[in-house]
Amino acid sequence: MELFTKFKVWFGRLCYALPATPLAEEKPIMSTMTEKNLQDELIEFMFLRDPTGTLDAMRCLGLWFGKSNDTDIEIKTRFGSHVALALSGGYESWKTTPRGCLALMILVDQFPRNIYRHTVNSFSGDKMARSIVDAPHEWLKVLQPEECVFVPCLIMTHQENLEDQERGVRFYHQLEPSLPAELHIFRTIFEEHLRIIKLCGSFPHRDHYYGRETSDVGRMLMENPKVRFDLPLIAENGTMKFGHDPKKLWFATQRAFDALERIEAFATETEKRGYAEPASWLSEKEVAECHETFRAFDKDGNGSFDLEELSTVLSSTGRVYSKEQIQKAMDRIADVENAACITFEQFSALLRVDMNLTLEARVLQRFRNFDVDGSGEISLEELRNCIQSLDDLVTGAEIEEMLKLCDGDGNGEVSFEEFSAMLPKHHSEVTV
Known part of the structure; x- marks a missing residue:
């Protein structure tokens, strides 16, 4: 389907x-x-x-x-x-x-x-x-x-x-x-x-x-x-x-990219994908975790996000989308034409859709979102630009702690291997 x-x-x-x-x-x-x-x-x-x-x-x-x-x-x-x-x-x-x-x-x-x-x-x-x-x-x-x-x-x-x-x-x-x-x-x-x-x-x-x-x-x-x-x-x-625990910030970032992957699929009309039938309704804990992700999209905290807010978050992927593409994605998520906003309930449902991407594909795609210059290493500046595009309430000090947590060899940058080690080992660990 x-x-x-x-x-x-x-x-x-x-x-x-x-x-x-x-x-x-x-x-x-x-x-x-x-x-x-x-x-x-x-x-x-x-x-x-x-x-x-x-x-x-x-x-x-x-x-x-x-x-x-x-x-x-x-x-x-x-x-x-x-x-x-x-x-x-x-x-x-x-x-x-x-x-x-x-x-x-x-x-x-x-x-x-x-x-x-x-x-x-x-x-x-x-x-x-x-x-x-x-x-x-x-x-x-x-x-x-x-x-x-x-x-x-x-x-x-x-x-x-x-x-x-x-x-x-x-x-x-x-x-x-x-x-x-x-x-x-x-x-x-x-x-x-x-x-x-x-x-x-x-x-x-x-x-x-x-x-x-x-x-x-x-x-x-x-x-x-x-x-x-x-x-x-x-x-x-x-x-x-x-400040936030840097490990929790990394996991919150991965959940945000989970949502972005699905929104991008709607925006670009990616065809058929697999779907995981939910085993149960959202628990209170899942709702709370979903709110943590939703706040990166709902910039003004009014309980929904509009086209402008979504455009801001999509910019963190490094790819450019037209207003028409973003509106198309919102319309398909909300199931109405010219949707003005996406509610928390609609966003929660979006996160249950299984994109059926392999772990390797997800890791590589997300690493490239951060590694803007294609050097094979994520610098502090690249990490800051991407994270604060997602969530401008995250402080520079918190982002420095995120980099330190990943930077196993202490060279001040994050390699692909170090980045991979921070990701949950299974797709289900980051879907709400």
Whole structure:
């Protein structure tokens, strides 16, 4: 069966099977006592303690900044409906107590960053969270010091407002002597957020979500892993920095090329291909992994990508496609004429189509995408140009780590053999 026909069959099944988003879930009906239990559950989830009740600060930092798909899935599964209800104002009464404020902050400020990661909806609760700070409570007298890091400090540091940033830093300076040493990293986080707002007036890493032009200073800051707080926290050799595991970045890159190969087949009308019948519907983990790939295409994080966004990603292959070819590919993926965009669901279905390429053919084709000058080695500049064409949120420092991971002989470049060693050994390992 032709590639796009098989794709249509899978897409129809996928649309039926994909789980509803949190905003579409049934809202829970809860008693006051049950709401109190929910508040306790939220706070216990975020503030991990040992059997004596002492905060396990390092585990907490891993939970708060690790940006794990498994954590995101657990939060969506356990609390997704409550996040939706909180964002619609359903838990407004929680503001009457400090612990209620803390629990509400977790639902509207923290959890959207997990559930809606890599989309503009990540910040959908920030304005509501800001209203929590104005509640007439003496936080330090009622909440634990580490809880005051969340209310009011984290709320204020998420605001693109200089006055709020300064207020949050002042509060933290009062708070820090009561915190365990491991949490003193928040001084850097809060002070750097303040500095960024002073320099830019907004957070550069949010610009692409809001369609804003990034300033020269903002672009410079985006290249500094020490202030890229939107990236996972990495602790090594007694120091902490923000960035992705280079091995995971390589695998994410391979998944992006998986999608590009299929899109190119649609654009060039490559004829019949084999197709692997899916054994089961997408699991939550597969959906999360697919979102990681999708974000390279969905540049503005609005839940879909258009012709311009797709053109940008296709440029990373080093081949030139006309607008007509790209539109043709989008039409066949969406199964409509003049498709304006490709949704996440359509993209997910696309990744299930088996291109039936041999491993050797895939490796050689992808290596050539990077090795632009045909030298037989991928230089740092070639790697940077290709990766940042795919995903401009990847920093130069992260790309340097990707090259180091591959560069077995330490010559500063990646050979075909070194590149091959980084690829998953089986096609199924990189298809979602």
